[in-house]
Amino acid sequence: MTEQMEKERMVRLRWACRRTLQVLDRPLGDFLRDCYHELSMGEQFAFERLLNSRDQEILDWLIGNREPQDTGICSIIVKIRNHNDKTSRGANHA
Numbered sequence: 001m002t003e004q005m006e007k008e009r010m011v012r013l014r015w016a017c018r019r020t021l022q023v024l025d026r027p028l029g030d031f032l033r034d035c036y037h038e039l040s041m042g043e044q045f046a047f048e049r050l051l052n053s054r055d056q057e058i059l060d061w062l063i064g065n066r067e068p069q070d071t072g073i074c075s076i077i078v079k080i081r082n083h084n085d086k087t088s089r090g091a092n093h094a
Contacts, residue, residue, distance in 0.1 A: 016051040024058055027084045035083055043079075046072030
Protein backbone atom coordinates (compact mmCIF):
# COMPACT_ATOMS: atom_id res chain seq x y z
CA MET A 1 0.00 0.00 0.00
CA THR A 2 1.40 3.38 -0.96
CA GLU A 3 1.89 6.12 1.60
CA GLN A 4 -0.90 8.16 0.00
CA MET A 5 -3.30 5.21 0.14
CA GLU A 6 -2.43 4.67 3.82
CA LYS A 7 -3.11 8.34 4.59
CA GLU A 8 -6.47 8.14 2.82
CA ARG A 9 -7.33 4.96 4.71
CA MET A 10 -6.55 6.61 8.06
CA VAL A 11 -8.71 9.64 7.18
CA ARG A 12 -11.57 7.29 6.26
CA LEU A 13 -11.12 5.36 9.53
CA ARG A 14 -10.99 8.56 11.62
CA TRP A 15 -14.30 9.62 10.10
CA ALA A 16 -15.75 6.16 10.71
CA CYS A 17 -14.79 6.49 14.40
CA ARG A 18 -17.00 9.59 14.62
CA ARG A 19 -20.34 8.22 15.75
CA THR A 20 -23.87 9.44 16.26
CA LEU A 21 -23.54 8.24 19.86
CA GLN A 22 -20.81 10.61 21.00
CA VAL A 23 -19.91 8.35 23.92
CA LEU A 24 -18.24 6.10 21.31
CA ASP A 25 -16.09 8.80 19.71
CA ARG A 26 -13.34 8.83 22.34
CA PRO A 27 -12.80 5.09 22.85
CA LEU A 28 -12.87 4.34 19.11
CA GLY A 29 -10.83 7.38 18.08
CA ASP A 30 -8.24 6.92 20.81
CA PHE A 31 -7.88 3.24 19.93
CA LEU A 32 -7.40 4.10 16.27
CA ARG A 33 -4.78 6.73 17.11
CA ASP A 34 -2.87 4.74 19.73
CA CYS A 35 -3.24 1.06 18.79
CA TYR A 36 -4.38 0.52 15.21
CA HIS A 37 -0.88 0.45 13.68
CA GLU A 38 0.20 -2.25 16.15
CA LEU A 39 -2.62 -4.60 15.11
CA SER A 40 -2.12 -7.48 12.72
CA MET A 41 -3.78 -7.16 9.33
CA GLY A 42 -6.57 -9.51 10.47
CA GLU A 43 -7.17 -7.39 13.57
CA GLN A 44 -7.23 -4.23 11.45
CA PHE A 45 -9.90 -5.81 9.26
CA ALA A 46 -11.86 -6.81 12.39
CA PHE A 47 -11.69 -3.21 13.63
CA GLU A 48 -13.01 -2.02 10.27
CA ARG A 49 -15.85 -4.56 10.47
CA LEU A 50 -16.64 -3.24 13.94
CA LEU A 51 -16.86 0.30 12.53
CA ASN A 52 -19.46 -0.95 10.04
CA SER A 53 -21.72 -1.97 12.93
CA ARG A 54 -24.53 0.12 14.35
CA ASP A 55 -23.72 2.46 17.23
CA GLN A 56 -26.03 0.72 19.69
CA GLU A 57 -24.41 -2.65 18.92
CA ILE A 58 -20.94 -1.23 19.50
CA LEU A 59 -22.03 0.39 22.75
CA ASP A 60 -23.63 -2.86 23.97
CA TRP A 61 -20.44 -4.77 23.14
CA LEU A 62 -18.18 -2.24 24.85
CA ILE A 63 -20.20 -2.15 28.07
CA GLY A 64 -20.62 -5.92 28.07
CA ASN A 65 -24.37 -6.16 27.53
CA ARG A 66 -23.85 -8.40 24.50
CA GLU A 67 -21.07 -10.21 22.70
CA PRO A 68 -20.53 -9.96 18.94
CA GLN A 69 -20.90 -13.13 16.87
CA ASP A 70 -17.68 -12.27 15.00
CA THR A 71 -14.70 -13.61 16.99
CA GLY A 72 -12.39 -11.03 15.42
CA ILE A 73 -14.62 -8.22 16.62
CA CYS A 74 -14.75 -9.87 20.08
CA SER A 75 -10.97 -9.67 20.26
CA ILE A 76 -10.96 -6.02 19.18
CA ILE A 77 -13.65 -5.14 21.74
CA VAL A 78 -11.41 -6.56 24.50
CA LYS A 79 -8.47 -4.51 23.21
CA ILE A 80 -10.57 -1.33 23.05
CA ARG A 81 -11.86 -1.92 26.60
CA ASN A 82 -8.32 -2.48 27.90
CA HIS A 83 -6.99 0.59 26.13
CA ASN A 84 -9.89 2.70 27.35
CA ASP A 85 -9.38 1.48 30.93
CA LYS A 86 -5.65 2.37 30.78
CA THR A 87 -6.21 5.82 29.31
CA SER A 88 -9.12 6.57 31.68
CA ARG A 89 -7.03 5.65 34.74
CA GLY A 90 -4.14 7.75 33.47
CA ALA A 91 -6.41 10.77 32.99
CA ASN A 92 -7.85 10.37 36.48
CA HIS A 93 -4.40 10.33 38.09
CA ALA A 94 -3.06 13.35 36.21
